[in-house]
Amino acid sequence: MGILVVGSVAFDSVQTPFGRADEALGGSATYFSTSASFFTDVRLVAVVGEDFPDEHIDGLKGRGIDVEGLKKAPGKTFRWKGRYDYDLNQAHTLETHLNVFSSFDPHLPEAYKDTPYVFLANIDPGLQLKVLDQVKKPKFVACDTMNFWIEGKPDALRKLLKRVDLFVINEGEARQLANEASLVRAARKIQKDGPRILIIKRGEYGSVMFSGGSYFCAPAYPLEEVFDPTGAGDTFAGGVMGYLANTGDAVEANLRKAIIFGSVMASFNVEAFSLERLNALRLEEIRARYSEFKRLTHFDDL
Amino acid sequence: MGILVVGSVAFDSVQTPFGRADEALGGSATYFSTSASFFTDVRLVAVVGEDFPDEHIDGLKGRGIDVEGLKKAPGKTFRWKGRYDYDLNQAHTLETHLNVFSSFDPHLPEAYKDTPYVFLANIDPGLQLKVLDQVKKPKFVACDTMNFWIEGKPDALRKLLKRVDLFVINEGEARQLANEASLVRAARKIQKDGPRILIIKRGEYGSVMFSGGSYFCAPAYPLEEVFDPTGAGDTFAGGVMGYLANTGDAVEANLRKAIIFGSVMASFNVEAFSLERLNALRLEEIRARYSEFKRLTHFDDL
Numbered sequence: 092m093g094i095l096v097v098g099s100v101a102f103d104s105v106q107t108p109f110g111r112a113d114e115a116l117g118g119s120a121t122y123f124s125t126s127a128s129f130f131t132d133v134r135l136v137a138v139v140g141e142d143f144p145d146e147h148i149d150g151l152k153g154r155g156i157d158v159e160g161l162k163k164a165p166g167k168t169f170r171w172k173g174r175y176d177y178d179l180n181q182a183h184t185l186e187t188h189l190n191v192f193s194s195f196d197p198h199l200p201e202a203y204k205d206t207p208y209v210f211l212a213n214i215d216p217g218l219q220l221k222v223l224d225q226v227k228k229p230k231f232v233a234c235d236t237m238n239f240w241i242e243g244k245p246d247a248l249r250k251l252l253k254r255v256d257l258f259v260i261n262e263g264e265a266r267q268l269a270n271e272a273s274l275v276r277a278a279r280k281i282q283k284d285g286p287r288i289l290i291i292k293r294g295e296y297g298s299v300m301f302s303g304g305s306y307f308c309a310p311a312y313p314l315e316e317v318f319d320p321t322g323a324g325d326t327f328a329g330g331v332m333g334y335l336a337n338t339g340d341a342v343e344a345n346l347r348k349a350i351i352f353g354s355v356m357a358s359f360n361v362e363a364f365s366l367e368r369l370n371a372l373r374l375e376e377i378r379a380r381y382s383e384f385k386r387l388t389h390f391d392d393l
Numbered sequence: 394m395g396i397l398v399v400g401s402v403a404f405d406s407v408q409t410p411f412g413r414a415d416e417a418l419g420g421s422a423t424y425f426s427t428s429a430s431f432f433t434d435v436r437l438v439a440v441v442g443e444d445f446p447d448e449h450i451d452g453l454k455g456r457g458i459d460v461e462g463l464k465k466a467p468g469k470t471f472r473w474k475g476r477y478d479y480d481l482n483q484a485h486t487l488e489t490h491l492n493v494f495s496s497f498d499p500h501l502p503e504a505y506k507d508t509p510y511v512f513l514a515n516i517d518p519g520l521q522l523k524v525l526d527q528v529k530k531p532k533f534v535a536c537d538t539m540n541f542w543i544e545g546k547p548d549a550l551r552k553l554l555k556r557v558d559l560f561v562i563n564e565g566e567a568r569q570l571a572n573e574a575s576l577v578r579a580a581r582k583i584q585k586d587g588p589r590i591l592i593i594k595r596g597e598y599g600s601v602m603f604s605g606g607s608y609f610c611a612p613a614y615p616l617e618e619v620f621d622p623t624g625a626g627d628t629f630a631g632g633v634m635g636y637l638a639n640t641g642d643a644v645e646a647n648l649r650k651a652i653i654f655g656s657v658m659a660s661f662n663v664e665a666f667s668l669e670r671l672n673a674l675r676l677e678e679i680r681a682r683y684s685e686f687k688r689l690t691h692f693d694d695l
Contacts, residue, residue, distance in 0.1 A: 108574075177574040272479040274597075275617045295576075296598040299615070306689050308612035313601070315577045347692040381695050387608050388690050390649040393683050 092230070092336045095203055096123045097136040097222045098212025098325070099192060100143070100161065101169040105364065107319050108177055115365035116147050118169065119212035119235070122322035125369045126329025126356045127210075128154040129377060131336040134203045136160035136222060140168040140191045150370070159200045164191040179317045180294035199225040208336040211255070212325060213237050216247035223254060231341055233257035233332055235324065241268050249284060256341065258286035259328050262293045274299075288341075290331065290350065292324055300350055302343060309350045310388060312358035312380065319364045323357045326369065330356035355380045394532070394638045397505055398425045399438040399524045400514025400627070401494060402445070402463065403471040407666065409621050410479055417667035418449050420471065421514035421537070424624035427671045428631025428658045429512075430456040431679060433638040436505050438462035438524060442470040442493045452672070461502045466493040481619045482596035501527040510638040513557075514627060515539050518549035525556060533643055535559035535634055537626065543570050551586060558643065560588035561630050564595045576601075590643075592633065592652065594626055602652055604645060611652045612690060614660035614682065621666045625659045628671065632658035657682045 098120030104113045124133040134157040141163060151158050172186040197218060207230035211219035219234055226232075232255045240248055241264060248268075252258060258281065262274065269277035278289050278301040288302040295317070297310040330353035338345045355377055362368045400422030406415045426435040436459040443465060453460050474488040499520060509532035513521035521536055528534075534557045542550055543566060550570075554560060560583065564576065571579035580591050580603040590604040597619070599612040632655035640647045657679055664670045 273617055275615050293598065296595065297610075299612075306615050307692070308599075308615075308689050309692075310601075310610035310612075313577050313608050313610075315575055344693055351692055378695060385692075385694060387610050388692075390609070390611075390653055390687070390690075391646055392687060393680060 092207045092339045093132040093134060094127055094208040094210060094332055094336045095134045095136065095160075095199075095206035095222075095226065096120050096127070096210045096212060097197055097219070098123060098210075098214060099169050100135075100137040100139050101171055103321055103365065104170070104172040105319055105321050106174045107179070108175070109316065109318050110364070112319070112364040114170075116150075117171065117321060117365060119214075119322075119325040121151075121366065122325035122360065122369075123210060123212055123329040123332075124151065124156045125154060125366055126326040126360070127333030127336070128156050129356070129372070129374065130330070130333030130352070131208075133157065133333075134160060134206055136197050136199060136203070138162045138164050138191050138195045138197075140164060140166045143168045154370075157203075160197075160203055164194070166191040173321070175320060179320050182320070197222050197225075207231065207339075208332060209233070210328060210332050211235070211251070212328070213240075216240050216244050216251045220247060220251050220254075223251070231256050231335065233259060233328070235259045235328060236264070237261075238264050238267060252281070252285040255286050257288040257290065259290045259292065259324070259331070261324070262291050265289070265291050288346065292327065294320075294323075297354065298327070298350060300346060302346055305343060307347050307350065309347075309354055310384070311354060312384065313387070314358060314361065317361045320361050321364075322366075323361050326360040327353040327357040330354070351381055351384050352377070354384065394509045394641045395434040395436060396429055396510040396512060396634055396638045397436045397438065397462075397501075397508035397524075397528065398422050398429070398512045398514060399499055399521070400425060400512075400516060401471050402437075402439040402441050403473055405623055405667065406472070406474040407621055407623050408476045409481070410477070411618065411620050412666070414621070414666040416472075418452075419473065419623060419667060421516075421624075421627040423453075423668065424627035424662065424671075425512060425514055425631040425634075426453065426458050427456060427668055428628040428662070429635030429638070430458050431658070431674070431676065432632070432635030432654070433510075435459065435635075436462060436508055438499050438501060438505070440464045440466050440493050440497045440499075442466060442468045445470045459505075462499075462505055466496070468493040475623070477622060481622050484622070499524050499527075509533065509641075510634060511535070512630060512634050513537070513553070514630070515542075518542050518546050518553045522549060522553050522556075525553070533558050533637065535561060535630070537561045537630060538566070539563075540566050540569060554583070554587040557588050559590040559592065561592045561594065561626070561633070563626070564593050567591070567593050590648065594629065596622075599656065600629070600652060602648060604648055607645060609649050609652065611649075611656055612686070613656060614686065615689070616660060616663065619663045622663050623666075624668075625663050628662040629655040629659040632656070653683055653686050654679070656686065
């Protein structure tokens, strides 16, 4: 089954302890759709400026991503500049230029309106709702958000959360949203407001899922170096949703496998700048690393 | 097979967001031996003051712990006073009174000298070495340490680490000891200096084991509230070493099960102050929670 994703397509300038990339292709929708494209058909909704080169669009098309919903608007493409120090869990934003994204008014192409799986990447919850309103009968809806919207648009976010099946969020933001120091309590509180399933991202500590009353804990892959963490969260979400859409059935066993596929995709993504590693990735590598995750978490029954 | 443990027996005064305990029984050797006693015979080496009540000694005996090596010395018992705020990973020490512990000079009873499993809890590495020197042919030796000794006694610690099979350490301290931001690199570096097996404790994120070239990742149990984290690390180590001594064979499969038993024991311990929960614990509860750990980490093969 296909996935629709709405989010940013951007140019990122990133410094890490291991090097730097200037004006490299980035953005939540770019990472998500590239990652998900390994598992299923992806329809991309975003806006770029007149400065966005055709080669990047061709690159997305080359991965089979449907770019009918990727609009070119007068002005410049969204730009983000950031730095990571040795604590690679923490991005320090140096500059954000929304550019064409500041007047982004998403209208779905007709062909997109019956997409069964929907991922609303981290943008204004008002825009997330606007996109969701245009999908006729979504089968499974997921969204991300961040502290900026938790503080600035709490009402729209609350409204959105009542309509999603799966909420993907950082650990600190989950605590902030629920106003709870205990993560377990925070999760239960957020689930009450809507999403049946909650996946909490913990950076180098992996992720945890609360689905209904059950709990699942997934590790991160033990890398010697995280070269560039930019896009890890969206790449993770792309693997999760891509696998779920591939199965067409979000039962517990598939959700758990989906989280491992998401972790696998994120672990590759952080090995290089921008989408370099994902674009060079082969299916055999994904399958091999999935099996490695199995080995690094296995222990015998009593 | 039996275990010998050397460490502290103390009175702890602890404040947490959920309450307080004054002059409650604590200390690394107390938590360790209580936890390990569910799995194997334990021989305790420590010192207390004349103020230490017989009822506590009887309590340890009642668990089958051999207290021949627990000496009473003139003076007062070691006391620790600490506070935990909402970040329960971080203890704030308010007062430390070593008292009789400051002149602790451990001499093993004859009957202890052939103990096959040895745990050197977090004390001066000089004392840890002194105890180890008295054990005739230890089969499996493990130790813990802390930032205070990493900074203050690096040479003795280095000497000790060449003689241990298993090193149990906090994440931040592992990075400090190896002077490496990457945990994987830090672990490889520490393994080069001696211990074949390294277990790194990550508080609410669980633990990871590096053994030879392999890697194992264990979650923490998802508790709504951590009531009092005091002793969690030593209780964990007690479960790990207790199970290993029980099997008599530290192969990879047993090491992994041991870490889960350690996590189970620690998860119970933090549910109440002092040793309240451990002293009330039943074997069926341990087995049931082990199975829960299995469920919360399970995912299907590819």
